[in-house]
Amino acid sequence: MTSPAPHSRFVLGATRVELDALAVHRDGASEALTPIEASLLQRLFDAKGATVPTGTLLEEVWGYRADTKTRTLVTTVSRVRKKIEIDAAEPTHLVTARGQGLALLGAEPLRERTSSRSRVLVGREEDVRAALEAVGQHRITVITGPVGVGKSAVAAEVAVRHEDAVRVDLHGRPTVGEIGAALAVALGERVPPDMRGILQAVADRSPGLVVLDGLDPTPDLDLVALAAVAPVLVTGP
Structure with a gap:
């Protein structure tokens, strides 16, 4: 069980x-x-x-x-x-x-909060399944759409259903150091505040999926290098 x-x-x-x-x-x-x-x-x-x-x-x-x-x-x-x-x-x-x-x-x-979330995901089951299929086939998957459409809700559901996902809540244009700090919280481990440290931390943890929720890509974040270590799901801000 x-x-x-x-x-x-x-x-x-x-x-x-x-x-x-x-x-x-x-x-x-x-x-x-x-x-x-x-x-x-x-x-x-x-x-x-x-x-x-x-x-x-x-x-x-x-x-x-x-x-x-x-x-x-x-x-x-x-x-x-x-x-x-x-x-x-x-x-x-x-x-x-x-x-x-x-x-x-x-x-x-918090039953009222749970009900609220259920309403958010009504009609989004197809999107969740499509995202799960995409992360199983591609190294980088991006969920796009206007503000308030429910991108984060879909990403959160994907993280829940995935066998071994690490979800990082960003929402903005963070520095690599800030991404490392958020990743450290998600992993429960220390992560050096640079790209090399992020890659090493993810490689050591070896998650099946890294979810970067609300990311406004920064030039210092090498998504391709990160995706070489673990599949990545990104939602825009």
Whole structure:
């Protein structure tokens, strides 16, 4: 059994978590979630506050055997706490039951936001499928259209349905350093603020797709070089 694709939206105190958009918002700032981080939160959210055994999480989120010896869960939880907790050292929402597993406490669903997203994607299923097909066949795929047409919604859905996508929310004409910083948030790893560092970070992570949402291309960003490392999906501003 595998965990369902991340799709829920909920609040944790003053923090808004949008698993479908792979994003966390608090105090006017946003951070990106990796697909695996979102899948972990989705599984815990679905448990409605109950403790989910570590072995179950390894099986359903990562596809590992329940008795696998790995620190993957520990390192992922550490990254997620830094994004959703006020104080990651003293977590109040993503809590560990020693020797048992993990629980997500205090999550209140945002049903009205979920309904809003569903309305955005009404009639866009064909676009989502076309984009998924395109990223499977081409190294660079660009979603174009006027402002407000729903490009980001389509890209977010593609990222959710893709097996291993990394989504970076840009929206503007960022410098390569700013792209590197946004990518670092998405990957949960340090990324040097230059093109070489970006390429190396993506090569090390080896995602199946890199989604650059809202990108106004900058001459310093070598999309061709990036696409040689991983397929790229771009939406315009």
